[in-house]
Amino acid sequence: MFWVLFLLLAWAGVLISCTRLLRAATEVAEPASADAITHHHDELNLYEAAYLAGGPRRVAELTLLSMQRQHRLLLAHTGWATVLDPVGRDPHEWSALVAFGPDGQSPVASIRTAVAEDAAVRALAERLGEAGLALDGGPGRRVYDAVRSVRRATLLILAMMAAALCVPSDGTSDGTSAGMMLSWFALPLILALGCLAIARFEGHQNSPWASPDGQRLLLSLDRERGRRGSLTAVAVRGLGAVTDPGLRAALEYGKRGTVPRQRGD
Incomplete structure (x- = not known):
């Protein structure tokens, strides 16, 4: 019966x-105040979508990609950016x-x-928070961490x-006993998978930045x-939606602390 300890x-x-x-999901699901601003999907611009989906970093990535597509920035695969049009x-x-x-x-x-x-990103976050679309960071982060x-x-x-199947013990060598152990472990596994399925349906696992209304x-x-x-796909899904490998490599540079060197250094 040593397997019971593993169970x-x-x-x-x-x-x-x-x-x-x-607990975290209950805290996040608190209804928005009656005077909260109501947004519709056609009023959610790309910067707002980027913040709700990925936070300040996603807004920055979207900004650079948008400028590159308008030929106002050059993003090299080496991780360096060059200004082509100095007007924002x-x-x-x-x-x-x-x-x-x-x-x-x-x-x-x-x-x-x-x-x-x-400060522009902070103002964006405050505007979305007042609209009831963004979380203030605390509850959203707790939900995100809880899902993990x-x-x-x-x-x-x-x-x-x-481990329970590998540890030899009396009466667990036949197939019937092994099946019984698997059935007992299936109960907590079903509970965990059920919670993950509900979290996915509610949209809690996608972002620690957006409220349930923002997720919808x-x-x-x-x-x-x-x-x-498209820029919309990048705003919502991140750099994985960028189809150009060189451009994606340029935007991902430095995420792990590496700083690119210019050619010839």
Whole structure:
């Protein structure tokens, strides 16, 4: 009966993580105030969608990609950006241009950080928060982390199941006893997978930035205009929607702390 200890560990992990997710989701699901601004999917611009889907970093990536597609920035696969047109068309573009050095060149990672930390992004976050579409960071982050903890609990259940099957003990060598053990481990596994399915249906797992209303608007926008490779798809899904490998490599530079070197250094 030593396998029962593994079963208890599996149940402990799934109960703690699912309770954490339930509490966080309940906190996030608090109804918005009556005077909250009502948005419709056609009123959600790309910067708003980018923030709700991926936060300040996604806004910065969208800004750089938009400028590159309008031939006002050159993004090299080496991780460097060059200014082609020094005139910004909105506050986010101006924050990117200001971050460039006097020679009009800078690592993409530095520009991305500057845009993500600019006051324009903070104003965007406040506007979305007042509209009831964005979370204030605390509840949303807790839901996001809780979903990740349920996923880890799922892996824990599978690991405990494998360990229980591998540990020899009296009466567990025949197929009937092994089937009984699997059936007992199936209960916490079903609970964990059920919580993940509900979280996916509610949209909680996609972003720690958007409220349930914001998540619904993102889904509507993605269905209507989320063609792969479009700016809308990048705003909602991230750099995975960029079809050009070189451009995607340029925008991803520096995410792991690496800083590209200019050619000839």
